[in-house]
Amino acid sequence: MFNRLQKLAEDLKETKIDGKLGIGGKGRMTTQIMISFKQYYRQAIVRNKTNLNEMVRSVWAIWKHKASSNKEPHHEWCSSEYCGYLRSLEKDEEYDHNQHRLPLGVMKAIRPVYATGIVIDLCAAMAVLCYNDGSQAIIPFITDITGGGGGYYTRVAMRRLDESCVYAEHKKKTKQTKETFDLLHVDRMSLDIIDDDILDDSYVSGAY
Structure with a gap:
């Protein structure tokens, strides 16, 4: 100012x-x-x-x-x-x-x-x-300054923006988790650590 x-x-x-x-x-x-x-x-x-x-x-x-x-x-x-x-x-x-x-x-x-x-x-x-x-938090403010109810399409757009942000963050964290797991797996294999005796074969094909 x-x-x-x-x-x-x-x-x-x-x-x-x-x-x-x-x-x-x-x-x-x-x-x-x-x-x-x-x-x-x-x-x-x-x-x-x-x-x-x-x-x-x-x-x-x-x-x-x-x-x-x-x-x-x-x-x-x-x-x-x-x-x-x-x-x-x-x-x-x-x-x-x-x-x-x-x-x-x-x-x-x-x-x-x-x-x-x-x-x-x-x-x-x-x-x-x-x-x-989140984007939906600005709807009350938009309502105040316009004197309207925010509008149906405005509410839909803000909700979809929030959903897309949540989805993008989920994908990002999933990718990071997978990369961390793969890295850990490679490190254990490089050290010849094979945990066959502790593997859960409950879902191995033909186990039952």
Whole structure:
């Protein structure tokens, strides 16, 4: 997140935004605020690493929190653990957004980069989820973001992906077991170890 914001600031330094050039400067996107965004962003990912839906909400809550104003507060996804506005509501106190908000033009300017970063991290999170719990584990997440039921063919496809992974792993382990057995057998034969006396001839043709 920090590197993406830095690059955006460099790209927009000659672009006029809210009456000033670029997104940086006092009361705007300073280096310290970029670092804060990076830290908050990381916390949102780490705290919700097993819940993709909450991860999305927590990540966007940061953007909405910084874009809020006294006239238009947007803290519906915030948590009272860190949101001063929600804590003020609980205490029935006044809250001034001007102490932390960034100009709306600046927030709109960083939104595409912010959204792209979220997509990248969500893809990584989904990959980890699939690796740990199988492809079918992402169906609830797909249902949440699409508002549908995941779809019949989606469920079938995810199940078949899981089955193919299980089958591939089974074949791999079977091959490894056979190779280990063959190697052990060759080693014993090379040492002239013939265990005829302990062979079970129960299934030898003509034994009975």
